[in-house]
Amino acid sequence: AQKITQTQPGMFVQEKEAVTLDCTYDTSDPSYGLFWYKQPSSGEMIFLIYQGSYDQQNATEGRYSLNFQKARKSANLVISASQLGDSAMYFCAMRDLGGFQKLVFGTGTRLLVSP
């Protein structure tokens, strides 16, 4: 069974600084995908970044980058130059690429960006 662990219930960062949100995963599937989603207080889940298990390079999307360490089974999200609008819940999720598209989520990290 797949499992996602997010050990940071809350994180604080000052505006314009970088922050790393931790995510570790467990799976026996050889081919899988890792996702990060942002959930503002309004509730919608906003896709941020994706990393495939066979991707050689770490994924980047604008201010978001994924620090993928396969041997350690970690997929940490790095947000550079934090903005006030980055305050939200952040969820790490994974799915088996060889099967159906069920996503398994972690418990999330609440990020608060202060001026």
Place this chain on the structure above:
Amino acid sequence: DAGVTQSPTHLIKTRGQQVTLRCSPKSGHDTVSWYQQALGQGPQFIFQYYEEEERQRGNFPDRFSGHQFPNYSSELNVNALLLGDSALYLCASSLDSDVNQPQHFGDGTRLSIL
């Protein structure tokens, strides 16, 4: 290009009642998944519909059922509502043939059981 739309936005029901939530997938998507997100938790997978069939199900009782229509839209039905069913219900759509693309989520339906 419309994204995933869900209705209603909010719903209040009492124990024992039945509820139907609706979801229209993003244009071009053929797969719909439903998730339950309790307060302070991550979303939990309920089930997924593809080609009008339920093809994968999470650890939810039979009180939770669904349907997918020929236009790919979907409904989630919950019977005999319990207080513990209070949650945000999220619908996500995707294209079955594109495994590396993310699921796109709607804004959710907040269901409160009194």
